[in-house]
Amino acid sequence: MIVVRIPAALRGFTAGAHELQVAPGGTVADVLAELRARHPQLVPRLVAPDGTLRPFVNVYVDRADIRSLQGLATRVPAGAVLSILPAVAGG
């Protein structure tokens, strides 16, 4: 399985869940499609209407920022942790 870690800022869109499990075998975009099916309001926070990752949200496959890989086309291996990190400004 793939574990998706949801940050506090977005848990309002996952009924409070901080982790979700998704079947492996695809790309980041595939994982997001699966999340969209379960939590329709979550993914629009991450992906702009034009299908690109929003510039104030980072997605990591394990430790690596997908912007430095193949973006949403980055493959997510079984056992990976996909972390979503939005920019936060609080101080």
Next chain:
Amino acid sequence: MTVREVTPAEARELMIRGAVLVDVRDAPELLAGMAQGAVHVPRCDLAARVPELAPDRDRTLLLMCASGVRSQLAATQLAALGYVDVRSLAGGFTRWRGEGLPTTLPRVVGDLDTERYARQLALPEVGEAGQRRLQDARVLLIGAGGLGSPAALYLAAAGVGHLTLLDDDRVERSNLQRQVLHRDAEVGALKIRSGATTLRGLNPRVEVIGLEARLASSNARALLDGQQVVLDGSDNFATRYAANDACVALGIPCVHGSVFRFEGQVTVLWPARPGSAGPCYRCLYPEPPPPALAPSCAEAGVLGIVPGIIGSLQAAEALKLLLGIGEPLVGRMLRYDALQARFEEFEVPRDPRCPVCAR
């Protein structure tokens, strides 16, 4: 080669415009006092330590000694090393004092407060040399709030000699749950005043400067110039991007911390890092979110200890940078989740097309 000379009054003017005044006398001579605002670097250490004073070699360096002779020799040496604008203070400290310009009593000298710093001096990585580095160091904290509070307390306690608090807010009762720099009796006071009072009470030898200002792209460079490390504990994206852009332009490492509810992020943004350039904030997050997608702490809430932990991590990184020890948090970010009790580390690559830091 002739070295330009300046009078004490001219030196004061140049310092306001960003020049750094370097006192090259030997430590025992400082018992007589120092020019206010001067940084002490003994002449024998000057070549090794000048890069931290003027990382870009364009900065105006004003050298002073007791009478103006040794500072001329030192200025010649720095000019030969490629420093563009090096001047010598005519008449040295004797003339400075004679003209009634402000002086301070020595902070350095053989009177390092060895009792106060005993546990730090015992660390081989710090020691007396490191403690003196901290004593001469200049750190600016953007925001004397949830992150700036623990950071300022630990930096002052550690003996960082010159701390600047930049904040234009006043203490509110709702701040006290996390902003541990301020006391109940200070509600209504400017945070820079309240913060300076607390820090001076903790360590009277630390120079605490309060700047009642709000950092913006229009004033950021002027406010941050001359600092060795900037610690970003601000509470909004506009300030964070302005701070980042100015730090990139000035070559200053920016220790970033940010918090939301039960989570925090900390990283060191330092594109000018010698030998291995790091990313900037725009590499990490290319654009700020629109306001509708960015709830503030005021709306979202935050557990007070979370900025306590993140601000403390920022202070640890700042101390490491000042001491030149360990592996700084450059090119990676720590994220802390208090509810899961979990730290995670992520890579933060440079963006080769970054509009601010890519060359």
